[in-house]
Amino acid sequence: MLEIKDLHATVGGTEILKGLHLVVEPGEVHAIMGPNGSGKSTLSYVLAGREGYDVTGGRIIYNGEDLTNLEPEERAAKGIFLAFQYPVEIPGVPNSTFLNEALNAVRRYRGEEEMDKIEFIKMLRAKTKELSMSDEMLKRAVNVGFSGGEKKRNEVLQMAILEPTLAILDETDSGLDIDALKIVADGVNALRSPERSSLVITHYQRLLDYIVPDKVHILAKGRIQHTGGKELAHELEAKGYADFVGEAA
Amino acid sequence: MPATAETADQVQSIEGEKYKYGFITEIESDMAPKGLSEDIVRFISAKKNEPEWLLDWRLKAYRRWLEMPEPKWAKVDFPPIDYQQYHYYSAPKSQEDGPQSLEDVDPELLATYEKLGIPIREQEMLAGVQNVAVDYVFDSVSVATTFKKKLEAAGVIFCPISEALERCPDLVRKYLGTVVPMADNKHSCLNSAVFTDGSFVYIPPGVKCPMELSTYFRINEQNTGQFERTLIIADKGSYVSYLEGCTAPMRDENQLHAAVVELIALDDAEIKYSTVQNWYPGDADGKGGIYNFVTKRGACRGKNSKISWTQVETGSAITWKYPSCILQGDNSVGEFYSIAITNNAQQADTGTKMIHIGKNTTSRIISKGISAGKSDQTYRGLVKISAKAEGARNYTQCDSLLIGDKCGAHTVPYIESRNKAAIVEHEATTSTISEDQLFYLRQRGIPQEAAVALVVNGFCREVLQQLPMEFAVEAQKLVGISLEGSVG
Ligand SMILES: Nc1ncnc2c1ncn2[C@@H]1O[C@H](COP(=O)(O)OP(=O)(O)O)[C@@H](O)[C@H]1O
Ligand SMILES: [Mg+2]
Numbered sequence: 001m002l003e004i005k006d007l008h009a010t011v012g013g014t015e016i017l018k019g020l021h022l023v024v025e026p027g028e029v030h031a032i033m034g035p036n037g038s039g040k041s042t043l044s045y046v047l048a049g050r051e052g053y054d055v056t057g058g059r060i061i062y063n064g065e066d067l068t069n070l071e072p073e074e075r076a077a078k079g080i081f082l083a084f085q086y087p088v089e090i091p092g093v094p095n096s097t098f099l100n101e102a103l104n105a106v107r108r109y110r111g112e113e114e115m116d117k118i119e120f121i122k123m124l125r126a127k128t129k130e131l132s133m134s135d136e137m138l139k140r141a142v143n144v145g146f147s148g149g150e151k152k153r154n155e156v157l158q159m160a161i162l163e164p165t166l167a168i169l170d171e172t173d174s175g176l177d178i179d180a181l182k183i184v185a186d187g188v189n190a191l192r193s194p195e196r197s198s199l200v201i202t203h204y205q206r207l208l209d210y211i212v213p214d215k216v217h218i219l220a221k222g223r224i225q226h227t228g229g230k231e232l233a234h235e236l237e238a239k240g241y242a243d244f245v246g247e248a249a
Numbered sequence: 250m251p252a253t254a255e256t257a258d259q260v261q262s263i264e265g266e267k268y269k270y271g272f273i274t275e276i277e278s279d280m281a282p283k284g285l286s287e288d289i290v291r292f293i294s295a296k297k298n299e300p301e302w303l304l305d306w307r308l309k310a311y312r313r314w315l316e317m318p319e320p321k322w323a324k325v326d327f328p329p330i331d332y333q334q335y336h337y338y339s340a341p342k343s344q345e346d347g348p349q350s351l352e353d354v355d356p357e358l359l360a361t362y363e364k365l366g367i368p369i370r371e372q373e374m375l376a377g378v379q380n381v382a383v384d385y386v387f388d389s390v391s392v393a394t395t396f397k398k399k400l401e402a403a404g405v406i407f408c409p410i411s412e413a414l415e416r417c418p419d420l421v422r423k424y425l426g427t428v429v430p431m432a433d434n435k436h437s438c439l440n441s442a443v444f445t446d447g448s449f450v451y452i453p454p455g456v457k458c459p460m461e462l463s464t465y466f467r468i469n470e471q472n473t474g475q476f477e478r479t480l481i482i483a484d485k486g487s488y489v490s491y492l493e494g495c496t497a498p499m500r501d502e503n504q505l506h507a508a509v510v511e512l513i514a515l516d517d518a519e520i521k522y523s524t525v526q527n528w529y530p531g532d533a534d535g536k537g538g539i540y541n542f543v544t545k546r547g548a549c550r551g552k553n554s555k556i557s558w559t560q561v562e563t564g565s566a567i568t569w570k571y572p573s574c575i576l577q578g579d580n581s582v583g584e585f586y587s588i589a590i591t592n593n594a595q596q597a598d599t600g601t602k603m604i605h606i607g608k609n610t611t612s613r614i615i616s617k618g619i620s621a622g623k624s625d626q627t628y629r630g631l632v633k634i635s636a637k638a639e640g641a642r643n644y645t646q647c648d649s650l651l652i653g654d655k656c657g658a659h660t661v662p663y664i665e666s667r668n669k670a671a672i673v674e675h676e677a678t679t680s681t682i683s684e685d686q687l688f689y690l691r692q693r694g695i696p697q698e699a700a701v702a703l704v705v706n707g708f709c710r711e712v713l714q715q716l717p718m719e720f721a722v723e724a725q726k727l728v729g730i731s732l733e734g735s736v737g
Contacts, residue, residue: 048692050688051688052684071696071697072688073691073692073695073696075692076692076693076694077694081692081693082692084689088686088689089686090689090690090703090707091707091708092707092708092709092710092711093703093707093710101695101699102693102694102695103694105699106693109694158693162693
């Protein structure tokens with residue numbers, strides 16, 4: 001379970017998150033919507049422990065443990081995964097090598113054995129196919145020369161391999177056509193289980209037709225301004241943010 | 250603190266203690282008295298029972314050396330060397346009678362190489378992978394050479410150069426000093442006067458050497474230098490791949506390593522020479538470490554010949570090294586693939602020279618420099634195209650990667666072309682490891698240091714791919730280790 005209590009966070013000295021509360025129970029999918037610049041990516045980075053995103057107040061508790069002082073890799077090992085809004089290129093490092101290193105690093109941290117190379121490749125092939133990606137993308141350097149859609153699918157592939165217990169998807173739908181969107185949604189839905197939860201950050205209601213959320217939150221001015229069921233996303237699409245952002249701020 | 254700054258600090262905090270090859274072998278050595286003189290030159294020559302002509306050659310070199318100035322043009326900084334402080338010959342007493350059979354090698358030495366991860370045994374390195382024959386050079390002497398019989402069956406000569414003087418003196422005499430003239434520079438001149446073991450390779454016409462050849466250099470004794478000499482001759486239509494590795498104990502004083510390597514490729518022959526240099530780099534403050542002043546040069550004498558240098562330079566306090574190719578034969582090819590990593594207070598001035606003389610000669614230079622800590626690194630390259638080198642082409646690519654903001658990287662490419670039709674291309678980039686990259690990798694569970702290693706390995710990929718498969722994995726690890734703070 002993820003519990004965020006009165007979270008304040010600054011970026012470069014400016015306070016961006018100003019008292020954010022959020023509780024995600026195991027098995028739940030929550031959507032976070034909000035205008036540009038409202039702090040959605042900031043929230044995802046703070047959860048993942050990015051340096052430069054400083055928690056100045058409040059707490060982040062994940063499965064009973066305070067995450068605030070953990071390194072990004074420790075949080076990853078504890079099951080937190082962030083699908084980046086802008087995936088990063090790593091020249092010269094084959095995608096498959098990267099995936100293998102990541103999986104083994106997480107396993108080592110958990111005191112598990114590294115996965116056998118052959119077994120890994122089998123699994124990688126299968127997951128790649130499920131996401132309608134070509135094997136060729138496994139040989140290419142991480143995200144280098146990938147189209148926008150390929151990069152997003154690659155994020156979902158990484159998620160499928162690492163099987164996180166908390167997946168944070170930061171606008172994974174933006175820039176995707178409808179087919180790609182469905183594939184991404186399938187990838188997220190495939191991980192749905194009573195133990196796993198997701199935080200889906202999106203601009204558009206469209207994605208939520210495929211990944212049906214248990215709750216929808218509206219983030220603005222550094223706080224959750226409004227929380228509702230999946231119908232809130234439709235309402236938001238119809239009315240725009242102004243109505244929601246004004247009232248609680 | 251941004252990740253890059255932290256990485257830089259972490260990298261800077263690496264101490265010499267992390268160097269895992271830094272142990273000393275307790276073994277009784279037979280040493281020349283300290284210092285350098287004509288008597289010492291005679292002492293070394295006598296130790297090796299050398300022919301008269303070689304002693305004369307050494308003495309001539311010694312006399313030239315006395316008069317030669319130190320090369321001053323490299324961007325490295327160190328106090329004047331006191332040449333009288335070194336022992337110019339040191340050999341384990343147990344090995345006095347020269348290389349013995351593998352069974353007779355001193356157990357201390359066997360244990361040393363076991364610990365270094367290159368046991369003296371004739372075994373497959375990896376299941377199914379081609380064997381590697383190794384010449385083990387300890388201070389001034391070769392203590393063992395493996396797979397001699399198998400190589401002899403193919404007509405290949407692979408032995409310490411002192412042994413080659415007995416087995417095939419004419420070949421040695423014909424080629425020694427013909428690629429790197431005795432007085433090429435002060436360091437090569439010193440080597441010519443006092444050189445001790447190093448490997449000799451001869452591949453007969455039409456023979457593809459049946460296995461990788463390798464020499465492993467180890468400096469052990471205090472106040473010694475290592476001055477090995479390597480000579481590789483690939484006769485017409487032959488092929489050989491050779492790899493050199495090196496380590497030394499951690500010592501507070503600077504030890505001198507002034508080697509000379511000469512390669513000769515005749516018609517249609519190919520030599521692939523790879524180096525994984527991991528001499529002790531000194532501690533974090535720059536105390537101790539090897540001065541690696543090496544002259545390596547290959548001559549593509551024959552038509553369609555090819556010489557390819559691949560180097561992974563991670564060690565030494567100071568590296569001064571420019572493996573070069575003289576492309577004499579028409580259609581000959583020279584290649585230089587380099588990874589140089591400097592950390593802490595290390596200094597490296599390294600690069601290559603490609604001298605195009607024959608027609609349609611081509612050369613390719615790929616240099617990857619990684620600077621961390623407060624180290625300083627220079628790529629220095631020369632592409633020279635003579636008037637007669639019709640159709641000559643060169644492609645040069647120099648990429649620098651900086652970790653932190655206290656290190657330096659410099660690129661000094663010289664181009665001298667006397668042929669208007671020659672095509673010379675040069676590309677250079679400088680980049681840093683981005684905080685975005687590190688966070689991305691760490692978010693996937695890869696710890697900071699491993700993330701740095703992964704990015705750097707990606708940066709070096711083109712060069713790592715040139716290494717023989719047997720060594721590529723080791724080299725990748727080394728790339729990581731030389732930049733890590735915790736692995737040791
Ligand atoms: N590295 C940074 N330095 C300074 N301000 C930043 C930085 N990153 C984001 N911000 C600011 O924080 C606010 C929230 O940004 P972000 O979390 O990216 O919003 P969203 O993802 O909701 O569009 C914006 O005003 C943005 O300009
Ligand atoms: Mg955003």
